[in-house]
Amino acid sequence: MLKTRVITALVGFIIAIVCITFGGVVFDALITLLALIGWREFTLLAKSRRVRMPLLWGYIYILAVMTSLSLGYYNIILAIGLAGVFCLYMMMTFGERYKLHNVGYSIFGVIYVLLGMGALLLIRQDSLYSLLPMPYERDNWGVVTIWLLLFTTWASDTFAYFAGRAFGKNKIVPTISPNKTLEGFIGGFIGAIATGIVYAFIVGTPMYMGAFFGIIIGVLAPLGDLFESKMKRICDVKDSGVLLPGHGGVLDRFDSLLFAAPAVLAYLTLL
Known part of the structure; x- marks a missing residue:
């Protein structure tokens, strides 16, 4: 099991290096694919609770939003979002398969996946930083920032x-994750700050x-994990998927980033 996890992690790291280095369409396509897989995993989680969700609607919605972000059409994101939600409302109004709780689950799932994956896509875009109040000019803010996010996570x-x-003795939320302790949280918090400072020093950012x-x-990051x-506990499943041997699915592997990336993007807009 450990060997499988290590091999999967190494392969994933190599793919990350290649896609982040090339950026552009290569990176955007990878993140969009992960978003689509994450949406499918969420629908399967909901299915275990006997909640039917419009799989094709989610695919189209996510593709539209991620493509717009990739092309820099930020001004039409709101229109796409409203149109997608309106389509859901019409499915409920004129159809028999989807009720109010189906619509609620669908909107929640799309927001959960899109906020995180969309933020990752934007953070890598070098062109975005010309619109943000960065501390100084440099050509590769996208690469520097995405690696800072990944390494600290x-x-x-x-x-x-x-x-x-x-050192772990004091359980935080044993009903959700029995192995999570206060000491572990503190260690992760300190480790993230130390790693961020060291990385910033090495690459020459503030x-x-x-x-x-x-x-x-x-x-x-730990909140995203929890x-x-x-x-998964609500849905009574061990993993959200089986895409990554030894790690589970996309939601299992990217749970921390799905929470951290939108907050980092918000911080960058205020920097």
């Missing part, structure tokens, strides 16, 4: 795991930026 998970193993990334991710664990 991975550090949060890794430091939390080892701190929990070494260290306060790395520290703020660490603070945001140190809090939200949120997805709660969903």
Whole structure:
């Protein structure tokens, strides 16, 4: 099992290096694909609760939003969002398959997946930073920032795991995740901040930026993990999918980023 997890992680890391380095269509296509898979996994979770969701509607909605973000058509995102929700309302109004709770689950699922994946796509776009109040000019803000996000998120998970193993005594929410401890959370929080500062120093960005990334991710990454664990407990499943051997599905692997990435993007707009 450990060998499988390590091999999957290495393959994923190589794919991340290639796609982040090339950026553009390559990276956007990967994130869009992950968003589509994440939506399917969410519909399967809902299905375990006997909730029927419009799978094709979600695919079209996510493709429309992610394509608009990729092409820089930010001004039409609101129109796409309203049109998608209106379509759901009409399905409920004139159809028999979808009731009010189906619409609620569908809107919730799309928002959950799109906020995180859309934020990841935008954070990598170098052109976006010309619109943001960054501390100084540089050509590769997208690459620098996406790696800062990823490294601090991975550090949060890794430091939390080892701190929990070494010092963990006080359970935080045993009914959701029995292995999560206060000591592990503190270790992950400190590890995320330290990693952010070190990374910022190495690449030559302001260290306060790395520290703020660490603070945001140190809090939200474990919350994203707990949120997805709660969903799986409600649906009585072990993993959200089987795409990544040893890691489960996309929602299992990206649960921390789905919470952290939108908050980091919001921070960048205020930087």
